[in-house]
Amino acid sequence: MQKLSTRHLLGIKDLTPDDIELIMATAQEFKEVINRPIKKVPSLRDVTIANVFFENSTRTRLSFELAEKRLSADTLSFSAAGSSVKKGETLLDTVNNILAMKVDMIVMRHASPGAPHFLSKHIKANIVNAGDGTHEHPTQALLDSFSMRERLGDLAGKKIAIIGDILHSRVALSNIFALKKQGAEITLCGPSTLIPRHITDLGVKVSHDVKQTLAWCDVANVLRIQLERQHIKYFPSLREYSLYYGINKKMLDQLDKEIVLMHPGPINRGVELSSDAADSHHSIILDQVENGVAVRMAVLYLLAAQN
Protein backbone atom coordinates (compact mmCIF):
# COMPACT_ATOMS: atom_id res chain seq x y z
CA MET A 1 0.00 0.00 0.00
CA GLN A 2 1.02 3.63 0.00
CA LYS A 3 3.40 4.84 2.65
CA LEU A 4 3.93 8.28 4.12
CA SER A 5 6.58 10.22 2.23
CA THR A 6 8.34 11.10 5.49
CA ARG A 7 9.78 9.34 8.55
CA HIS A 8 8.85 12.19 10.90
CA LEU A 9 5.81 14.39 11.28
CA LEU A 10 7.52 17.73 11.80
CA GLY A 11 4.96 19.92 10.09
CA ILE A 12 2.17 19.86 7.55
CA LYS A 13 4.43 21.82 5.20
CA ASP A 14 6.47 18.66 4.51
CA LEU A 15 3.44 16.44 3.79
CA THR A 16 2.13 15.73 0.31
CA PRO A 17 -1.63 15.81 -0.42
CA ASP A 18 -1.41 12.00 -0.73
CA ASP A 19 0.06 11.78 2.78
CA ILE A 20 -2.90 13.77 4.10
CA GLU A 21 -5.37 11.49 2.29
CA LEU A 22 -3.62 8.40 3.70
CA ILE A 23 -3.74 9.76 7.25
CA MET A 24 -7.44 10.68 6.86
CA ALA A 25 -8.36 7.21 5.50
CA THR A 26 -6.43 5.44 8.26
CA ALA A 27 -7.91 7.70 10.95
CA GLN A 28 -11.39 6.79 9.70
CA GLU A 29 -10.75 3.12 10.54
CA PHE A 30 -9.23 4.02 13.92
CA LYS A 31 -12.32 6.08 14.75
CA GLU A 32 -14.34 2.90 14.31
CA VAL A 33 -11.86 1.07 16.58
CA ILE A 34 -12.18 3.58 19.45
CA ASN A 35 -15.96 3.26 19.33
CA ARG A 36 -15.88 -0.53 19.82
CA PRO A 37 -16.70 -2.22 23.11
CA ILE A 38 -12.98 -3.07 23.35
CA LYS A 39 -11.12 -0.04 22.08
CA LYS A 40 -7.64 -1.42 21.85
CA VAL A 41 -5.66 -2.99 18.99
CA PRO A 42 -2.26 -4.69 19.32
CA SER A 43 -0.57 -3.02 16.32
CA LEU A 44 2.23 -1.17 18.15
CA ARG A 45 2.85 -3.71 20.89
CA ASP A 46 6.63 -3.80 20.30
CA VAL A 47 7.01 -0.02 19.95
CA THR A 48 8.08 2.31 22.76
CA ILE A 49 7.05 5.95 22.56
CA ALA A 50 8.31 8.82 24.73
CA ASN A 51 6.12 11.88 25.17
CA VAL A 52 8.53 14.73 25.78
CA PHE A 53 6.79 17.92 26.79
CA PHE A 54 8.82 21.05 27.37
CA GLU A 55 5.67 23.16 27.40
CA ASN A 56 2.31 22.87 29.14
CA SER A 57 -0.46 20.83 27.53
CA THR A 58 -3.68 19.11 28.53
CA ARG A 59 -5.53 17.93 25.43
CA THR A 60 -2.60 17.13 23.17
CA ARG A 61 -0.73 15.22 25.82
CA LEU A 62 -3.73 13.20 27.00
CA SER A 63 -4.77 12.58 23.42
CA PHE A 64 -1.32 11.28 22.42
CA GLU A 65 -1.11 9.11 25.55
CA LEU A 66 -4.49 7.61 24.89
CA ALA A 67 -3.72 7.05 21.20
CA GLU A 68 -0.51 5.24 22.16
CA LYS A 69 -2.31 3.09 24.72
CA ARG A 70 -5.11 2.21 22.30
CA LEU A 71 -2.38 0.99 19.91
CA SER A 72 -0.77 -1.08 22.70
CA ALA A 73 2.52 0.86 22.58
CA ASP A 74 4.68 1.19 25.68
CA THR A 75 4.79 4.82 26.72
CA LEU A 76 6.81 7.04 28.97
CA SER A 77 6.07 10.63 29.75
CA PHE A 78 8.47 13.41 30.41
CA SER A 79 7.73 16.98 31.34
CA ALA A 80 10.40 19.65 31.64
CA ALA A 81 9.06 20.84 34.99
CA GLY A 82 10.65 18.68 37.66
CA SER A 83 13.30 17.22 35.31
CA SER A 84 17.04 17.68 34.85
CA VAL A 85 16.32 20.32 32.21
CA LYS A 86 16.13 22.64 35.19
CA LYS A 87 19.72 21.63 36.03
CA GLY A 88 20.93 22.82 32.64
CA GLU A 89 20.78 19.67 30.47
CA THR A 90 20.52 20.46 26.76
CA LEU A 91 17.65 19.31 24.54
CA LEU A 92 19.84 16.91 22.58
CA ASP A 93 21.35 15.39 25.73
CA THR A 94 17.92 14.96 27.29
CA VAL A 95 16.55 13.24 24.20
CA ASN A 96 19.64 11.08 23.67
CA ASN A 97 19.36 9.86 27.24
CA ILE A 98 15.74 8.94 26.67
CA LEU A 99 16.68 7.15 23.43
CA ALA A 100 19.44 5.22 25.22
CA MET A 101 16.58 3.46 27.00
CA LYS A 102 15.58 2.00 23.58
CA VAL A 103 12.76 4.28 22.62
CA ASP A 104 11.45 4.07 19.03
CA MET A 105 9.43 7.26 18.72
CA ILE A 106 9.46 10.72 20.27
CA VAL A 107 6.39 12.92 20.57
CA MET A 108 7.68 16.37 21.41
CA ARG A 109 6.30 19.74 22.34
CA HIS A 110 8.77 22.60 22.67
CA ALA A 111 8.50 26.37 23.02
CA SER A 112 11.17 26.98 20.34
CA PRO A 113 10.05 26.90 16.70
CA GLY A 114 12.11 24.31 14.80
CA ALA A 115 13.12 22.26 17.86
CA PRO A 116 11.78 18.96 16.38
CA HIS A 117 13.45 19.75 13.02
CA PHE A 118 16.77 20.21 14.82
CA LEU A 119 16.26 16.94 16.65
CA SER A 120 15.38 15.04 13.47
CA LYS A 121 18.85 15.81 12.09
CA HIS A 122 20.57 14.27 15.08
CA ILE A 123 18.59 11.21 16.14
CA LYS A 124 17.25 8.06 14.49
CA ALA A 125 13.87 7.71 16.20
CA ASN A 126 10.68 8.88 14.46
CA ILE A 127 9.63 12.30 15.69
CA VAL A 128 6.12 13.67 15.97
CA ASN A 129 5.86 17.40 16.50
CA ALA A 130 3.19 18.08 19.15
CA GLY A 131 3.63 21.85 18.76
CA ASP A 132 6.82 23.89 18.40
CA GLY A 133 6.41 27.46 19.65
CA THR A 134 4.48 29.61 17.21
CA HIS A 135 5.48 27.45 14.23
CA GLU A 136 3.43 24.28 13.60
CA HIS A 137 1.06 21.89 15.36
CA PRO A 138 0.52 19.28 12.66
CA THR A 139 -1.69 16.77 14.46
CA GLN A 140 -4.09 19.56 15.45
CA ALA A 141 -4.42 20.63 11.81
CA LEU A 142 -4.98 17.02 10.74
CA LEU A 143 -7.71 16.47 13.31
CA ASP A 144 -9.29 19.81 12.33
CA SER A 145 -9.35 18.71 8.69
CA PHE A 146 -10.74 15.31 9.69
CA SER A 147 -13.52 16.97 11.71
CA MET A 148 -14.36 19.37 8.88
CA ARG A 149 -14.51 16.50 6.38
CA GLU A 150 -16.93 14.63 8.64
CA ARG A 151 -19.32 17.58 8.30
CA LEU A 152 -18.59 18.87 4.80
CA GLY A 153 -17.08 15.97 2.86
CA ASP A 154 -14.32 16.90 0.42
CA LEU A 155 -12.76 20.25 1.42
CA ALA A 156 -11.88 21.38 -2.11
CA GLY A 157 -13.53 24.77 -2.69
CA LYS A 158 -14.93 24.97 0.85
CA LYS A 159 -14.63 28.29 2.66
CA ILE A 160 -12.74 28.17 5.94
CA ALA A 161 -12.21 31.15 8.25
CA ILE A 162 -9.52 31.19 10.93
CA ILE A 163 -10.36 33.87 13.44
CA GLY A 164 -8.28 35.33 16.28
CA ASP A 165 -4.62 35.49 17.26
CA ILE A 166 -3.04 34.28 14.01
CA LEU A 167 0.36 35.79 14.80
CA HIS A 168 1.11 33.54 17.76
CA SER A 169 -0.79 30.50 16.55
CA ARG A 170 0.91 27.31 15.41
CA VAL A 171 -2.57 25.88 14.87
CA ALA A 172 -3.29 28.60 12.30
CA LEU A 173 -0.12 27.99 10.29
CA SER A 174 -0.54 24.20 10.23
CA ASN A 175 -4.21 24.62 9.30
CA ILE A 176 -3.31 26.95 6.43
CA PHE A 177 -0.85 24.40 5.00
CA ALA A 178 -3.27 21.49 5.49
CA LEU A 179 -6.31 23.26 4.03
CA LYS A 180 -4.36 24.63 1.06
CA LYS A 181 -3.18 21.11 0.23
CA GLN A 182 -6.81 19.98 0.24
CA GLY A 183 -7.89 22.83 -2.02
CA ALA A 184 -9.93 24.89 0.45
CA GLU A 185 -10.27 28.67 0.43
CA ILE A 186 -9.02 30.42 3.55
CA THR A 187 -9.69 33.79 5.15
CA LEU A 188 -7.83 34.91 8.24
CA CYS A 189 -9.65 37.35 10.49
CA GLY A 190 -8.33 39.34 13.42
CA PRO A 191 -6.96 42.74 14.45
CA SER A 192 -4.16 43.81 12.09
CA THR A 193 -1.60 43.59 14.90
CA LEU A 194 -2.33 39.85 15.26
CA ILE A 195 -2.10 39.00 11.54
CA PRO A 196 1.48 38.17 10.47
CA ARG A 197 2.96 40.38 7.72
CA HIS A 198 3.23 38.77 4.27
CA ILE A 199 0.85 35.94 5.32
CA THR A 200 -1.11 36.55 2.08
CA ASP A 201 1.92 35.08 0.26
CA LEU A 202 0.59 31.70 1.41
CA GLY A 203 -2.49 32.27 -0.73
CA VAL A 204 -4.93 33.29 1.99
CA LYS A 205 -7.21 36.30 2.27
CA VAL A 206 -7.25 38.64 5.26
CA SER A 207 -10.25 40.36 6.79
CA HIS A 208 -10.72 42.55 9.84
CA ASP A 209 -14.50 42.27 9.97
CA VAL A 210 -15.71 39.23 11.86
CA LYS A 211 -19.38 39.56 10.78
CA GLN A 212 -18.46 39.65 7.09
CA THR A 213 -16.13 36.70 7.58
CA LEU A 214 -18.82 34.64 9.29
CA ALA A 215 -21.27 35.44 6.49
CA TRP A 216 -18.68 34.19 3.95
CA CYS A 217 -17.44 30.97 5.53
CA ASP A 218 -18.65 27.35 5.88
CA VAL A 219 -16.40 26.76 8.88
CA ALA A 220 -15.16 29.19 11.53
CA ASN A 221 -12.09 27.94 13.37
CA VAL A 222 -11.72 30.29 16.33
CA LEU A 223 -8.37 30.64 18.09
CA ARG A 224 -7.44 31.69 21.60
CA ILE A 225 -5.65 34.94 22.37
CA GLN A 226 -2.27 33.64 23.51
CA LEU A 227 -1.50 36.15 26.24
CA GLU A 228 1.44 34.03 27.43
CA ARG A 229 3.23 34.68 24.14
CA GLN A 230 2.32 38.38 23.93
CA HIS A 231 5.11 40.38 25.50
CA ILE A 232 3.81 43.71 24.23
CA LYS A 233 0.25 45.05 23.92
CA TYR A 234 -1.33 44.04 20.62
CA PHE A 235 -4.78 45.47 21.40
CA PRO A 236 -6.09 47.86 24.09
CA SER A 237 -8.01 45.40 26.28
CA LEU A 238 -9.55 41.92 26.27
CA ARG A 239 -12.95 43.59 26.62
CA GLU A 240 -12.40 45.58 23.45
CA TYR A 241 -11.10 42.49 21.62
CA SER A 242 -14.16 40.55 22.68
CA LEU A 243 -16.41 43.38 21.49
CA TYR A 244 -14.91 43.47 17.98
CA TYR A 245 -13.79 39.87 17.43
CA GLY A 246 -15.69 37.76 19.97
CA ILE A 247 -18.35 35.40 18.58
CA ASN A 248 -21.67 34.77 20.32
CA LYS A 249 -24.68 32.61 19.53
CA LYS A 250 -26.81 35.54 18.37
CA MET A 251 -24.31 36.28 15.58
CA LEU A 252 -24.38 32.64 14.49
CA ASP A 253 -28.18 32.41 14.55
CA GLN A 254 -28.53 35.60 12.47
CA LEU A 255 -26.47 34.06 9.67
CA ASP A 256 -29.42 32.10 8.31
CA LYS A 257 -27.16 29.22 7.15
CA GLU A 258 -25.41 26.19 8.58
CA ILE A 259 -22.03 27.06 9.98
CA VAL A 260 -19.50 24.80 11.69
CA LEU A 261 -17.80 26.31 14.73
CA MET A 262 -14.43 24.94 15.84
CA HIS A 263 -11.87 25.76 18.51
CA PRO A 264 -8.61 23.92 19.25
CA GLY A 265 -8.92 24.60 22.99
CA PRO A 266 -8.33 25.78 25.62
CA ILE A 267 -11.25 28.22 25.23
CA ASN A 268 -11.23 31.54 27.01
CA ARG A 269 -14.97 31.71 27.46
CA GLY A 270 -16.28 35.24 27.07
CA VAL A 271 -13.22 36.41 25.10
CA GLU A 272 -13.05 34.82 21.64
CA LEU A 273 -16.19 32.72 22.11
CA SER A 274 -19.18 33.26 24.35
CA SER A 275 -20.36 30.27 26.35
CA ASP A 276 -23.66 30.01 24.48
CA ALA A 277 -21.81 29.85 21.14
CA ALA A 278 -19.24 27.32 22.35
CA ASP A 279 -22.01 25.04 23.63
CA SER A 280 -24.41 25.58 20.69
CA HIS A 281 -25.34 23.01 18.05
CA HIS A 282 -22.99 24.77 15.60
CA SER A 283 -20.00 23.76 17.70
CA ILE A 284 -18.03 20.57 16.99
CA ILE A 285 -15.38 21.30 19.63
CA LEU A 286 -15.82 18.01 21.46
CA ASP A 287 -15.91 16.05 18.18
CA GLN A 288 -12.50 17.57 17.50
CA VAL A 289 -11.23 16.10 20.76
CA GLU A 290 -12.61 12.64 19.95
CA ASN A 291 -11.19 12.74 16.42
CA GLY A 292 -7.85 13.84 17.87
CA VAL A 293 -7.30 10.38 19.33
CA ALA A 294 -8.16 8.63 16.04
CA VAL A 295 -5.97 10.96 13.96
CA ARG A 296 -3.01 10.60 16.33
CA MET A 297 -3.43 6.81 16.25
CA ALA A 298 -3.23 6.98 12.45
CA VAL A 299 -0.11 9.17 12.52
CA LEU A 300 1.70 6.95 15.04
CA TYR A 301 0.65 3.79 13.19
CA LEU A 302 1.81 5.06 9.80
CA LEU A 303 5.11 6.42 11.13
CA ALA A 304 5.85 3.24 13.09
CA ALA A 305 5.31 1.26 9.87
CA GLN A 306 8.19 3.15 8.25
CA ASN A 307 10.81 1.11 10.15
Place this chain on the structure above:
Amino acid sequence: MQRKLILSSPLLEITISRLCQELIETHQDFTNTVILGLQPRGIFFAQKIQKELQQIIGKNIPMGQLDATFYRDDFRRREPLKPNATKIPFLVEGKKVILIDDVLATGRMVRAALDAMTAFGRPEKVELCVLIDRIYNRDLPIKPDYIGKKVNTIATEKVLVEWQEQGHESDRIWLITR
Protein backbone atom coordinates in the same frame (compact mmCIF):
# COMPACT_ATOMS: atom_id res chain seq x y z
CA MET B 1 3.94 -16.20 -16.05
CA GLN B 2 1.38 -18.96 -16.58
CA ARG B 3 -2.30 -18.84 -15.74
CA LYS B 4 -4.45 -21.86 -15.07
CA LEU B 5 -8.17 -21.64 -14.38
CA ILE B 6 -9.05 -23.53 -11.19
CA LEU B 7 -12.67 -22.50 -10.85
CA SER B 8 -14.80 -21.06 -13.62
CA SER B 9 -17.95 -19.07 -12.94
CA PRO B 10 -20.47 -21.98 -13.27
CA LEU B 11 -18.24 -24.27 -11.21
CA LEU B 12 -17.96 -21.56 -8.58
CA GLU B 13 -21.76 -21.36 -8.35
CA ILE B 14 -21.98 -25.12 -7.79
CA THR B 15 -19.25 -24.90 -5.14
CA ILE B 16 -21.08 -22.12 -3.30
CA SER B 17 -24.35 -24.12 -3.36
CA ARG B 18 -22.55 -27.15 -1.96
CA LEU B 19 -20.92 -25.10 0.81
CA CYS B 20 -24.32 -23.63 1.72
CA GLN B 21 -25.81 -27.13 2.03
CA GLU B 22 -22.94 -28.14 4.30
CA LEU B 23 -23.47 -25.02 6.43
CA ILE B 24 -27.19 -25.74 6.70
CA GLU B 25 -26.45 -29.31 7.86
CA THR B 26 -24.61 -27.89 10.87
CA HIS B 27 -26.49 -24.67 11.52
CA GLN B 28 -29.99 -25.64 10.32
CA ASP B 29 -32.11 -22.46 10.38
CA PHE B 30 -29.26 -20.18 11.48
CA THR B 31 -30.84 -18.98 14.73
CA ASN B 32 -27.92 -17.60 16.73
CA THR B 33 -25.46 -18.01 13.83
CA VAL B 34 -23.81 -15.05 12.11
CA ILE B 35 -21.47 -14.63 9.16
CA LEU B 36 -18.25 -12.63 9.24
CA GLY B 37 -16.49 -11.90 5.94
CA LEU B 38 -12.80 -11.08 6.12
CA GLN B 39 -11.60 -7.90 4.46
CA PRO B 40 -10.53 -7.19 1.81
CA ARG B 41 -11.71 -9.94 -0.58
CA GLY B 42 -13.43 -12.43 1.73
CA ILE B 43 -16.45 -10.15 1.93
CA PHE B 44 -17.42 -10.75 -1.71
CA PHE B 45 -17.41 -14.50 -1.12
CA ALA B 46 -19.28 -14.02 2.17
CA GLN B 47 -21.95 -11.95 0.40
CA LYS B 48 -22.53 -14.75 -2.11
CA ILE B 49 -22.83 -17.31 0.69
CA GLN B 50 -25.23 -15.06 2.58
CA LYS B 51 -27.40 -14.45 -0.50
CA GLU B 52 -27.65 -18.15 -1.32
CA LEU B 53 -28.35 -19.14 2.31
CA GLN B 54 -31.08 -16.52 2.59
CA GLN B 55 -32.73 -17.84 -0.58
CA ILE B 56 -32.72 -21.40 0.75
CA ILE B 57 -33.77 -20.64 4.32
CA GLY B 58 -35.99 -17.69 3.50
CA LYS B 59 -34.88 -15.41 6.31
CA ASN B 60 -32.30 -12.74 6.96
CA ILE B 61 -28.89 -13.91 8.14
CA PRO B 62 -26.75 -11.23 9.84
CA MET B 63 -23.43 -10.56 8.16
CA GLY B 64 -20.51 -8.38 9.20
CA GLN B 65 -17.19 -7.33 7.67
CA LEU B 66 -14.08 -7.79 9.75
CA ASP B 67 -10.73 -6.17 9.05
CA ALA B 68 -7.76 -7.67 10.89
CA THR B 69 -5.04 -5.32 9.62
CA PHE B 70 -4.34 -3.81 13.05
CA TYR B 71 -4.00 -7.31 14.55
CA ARG B 72 -1.46 -8.73 12.10
CA ASP B 73 1.79 -10.11 13.45
CA ASP B 74 3.96 -8.81 10.59
CA PHE B 75 3.59 -5.07 11.29
CA ARG B 76 6.98 -3.33 10.87
CA ARG B 77 8.31 -6.51 9.26
CA ARG B 78 6.93 -5.87 5.78
CA GLU B 79 5.21 -3.13 3.80
CA PRO B 80 2.27 -1.82 5.80
CA LEU B 81 -1.19 -2.96 4.75
CA LYS B 82 -3.98 -0.52 4.17
CA PRO B 83 -6.75 -0.91 6.71
CA ASN B 84 -10.29 -1.56 5.47
CA ALA B 85 -13.62 -0.90 7.09
CA THR B 86 -14.88 -3.11 9.89
CA LYS B 87 -18.69 -3.15 10.03
CA ILE B 88 -20.25 -5.51 12.52
CA PRO B 89 -23.88 -4.47 13.14
CA PHE B 90 -24.38 -7.04 15.96
CA LEU B 91 -22.61 -8.30 19.08
CA VAL B 92 -20.57 -11.45 18.61
CA GLU B 93 -21.08 -12.35 22.29
CA GLY B 94 -22.63 -15.81 22.62
CA LYS B 95 -23.10 -16.25 18.85
CA LYS B 96 -21.92 -19.02 16.55
CA VAL B 97 -19.67 -17.31 14.05
CA ILE B 98 -18.74 -18.49 10.58
CA LEU B 99 -15.56 -16.73 9.45
CA ILE B 100 -15.40 -16.53 5.68
CA ASP B 101 -12.37 -15.83 3.51
CA ASP B 102 -11.50 -16.47 -0.12
CA VAL B 103 -8.06 -18.06 0.15
CA LEU B 104 -6.48 -19.78 3.14
CA ALA B 105 -2.69 -20.11 2.93
CA THR B 106 -0.44 -19.43 5.94
CA GLY B 107 -3.33 -19.01 8.38
CA ARG B 108 -1.85 -15.81 9.78
CA MET B 109 -4.74 -13.67 8.61
CA VAL B 110 -7.21 -16.03 10.29
CA ARG B 111 -5.22 -15.89 13.52
CA ALA B 112 -5.34 -12.08 13.37
CA ALA B 113 -9.07 -12.21 12.62
CA LEU B 114 -9.74 -14.45 15.63
CA ASP B 115 -7.93 -11.86 17.73
CA ALA B 116 -9.80 -8.95 16.13
CA MET B 117 -13.15 -10.66 16.68
CA THR B 118 -12.70 -10.78 20.45
CA ALA B 119 -13.03 -6.97 20.50
CA PHE B 120 -16.71 -7.54 19.74
CA GLY B 121 -17.41 -10.13 22.42
CA ARG B 122 -16.83 -13.82 23.16
CA PRO B 123 -18.43 -16.04 20.54
CA GLU B 124 -19.90 -19.40 21.52
CA LYS B 125 -18.21 -21.13 18.63
CA VAL B 126 -16.16 -20.11 15.60
CA GLU B 127 -15.93 -21.99 12.31
CA LEU B 128 -13.89 -21.24 9.23
CA CYS B 129 -15.18 -21.44 5.68
CA VAL B 130 -12.80 -20.84 2.76
CA LEU B 131 -13.20 -20.99 -0.98
CA ILE B 132 -9.64 -22.10 -1.74
CA ASP B 133 -7.50 -24.04 0.72
CA ARG B 134 -3.82 -23.93 -0.24
CA ILE B 135 -2.82 -27.08 1.61
CA TYR B 136 0.80 -27.50 2.75
CA ASN B 137 1.18 -23.70 2.96
CA ARG B 138 0.22 -23.36 6.59
CA ASP B 139 2.48 -21.57 9.12
CA LEU B 140 0.02 -22.02 12.01
CA PRO B 141 -2.18 -24.89 13.22
CA ILE B 142 -5.36 -23.60 11.58
CA LYS B 143 -7.79 -25.85 9.73
CA PRO B 144 -10.91 -24.83 7.80
CA ASP B 145 -14.27 -26.48 8.56
CA TYR B 146 -15.77 -25.88 5.11
CA ILE B 147 -13.63 -25.94 1.96
CA GLY B 148 -14.62 -24.96 -1.57
CA LYS B 149 -11.60 -26.47 -3.25
CA LYS B 150 -8.27 -27.79 -2.07
CA VAL B 151 -5.27 -26.69 -4.12
CA ASN B 152 -1.79 -28.06 -3.80
CA THR B 153 0.59 -25.17 -4.49
CA ILE B 154 4.30 -24.47 -4.21
CA ALA B 155 5.93 -21.21 -3.11
CA THR B 156 6.24 -19.75 -6.62
CA GLU B 157 2.53 -20.23 -7.29
CA LYS B 158 -0.19 -17.80 -6.35
CA VAL B 159 -3.98 -18.01 -6.26
CA LEU B 160 -5.71 -15.09 -7.95
CA VAL B 161 -9.36 -14.47 -7.16
CA GLU B 162 -11.39 -12.25 -9.48
CA TRP B 163 -14.80 -11.00 -8.37
CA GLN B 164 -17.26 -9.20 -10.62
CA GLU B 165 -17.83 -6.74 -7.75
CA GLN B 166 -14.22 -5.62 -8.16
CA GLY B 167 -14.73 -4.86 -11.82
CA HIS B 168 -13.69 -8.19 -13.39
CA GLU B 169 -15.72 -9.61 -16.25
CA SER B 170 -16.78 -12.73 -14.32
CA ASP B 171 -16.06 -14.55 -11.05
CA ARG B 172 -13.01 -16.73 -11.66
CA ILE B 173 -10.18 -18.28 -9.69
CA TRP B 174 -6.76 -18.69 -11.29
CA LEU B 175 -3.53 -20.38 -10.37
CA ILE B 176 -0.59 -18.20 -11.37
CA THR B 177 2.91 -19.62 -11.81
CA ARG B 178 5.83 -17.21 -11.89
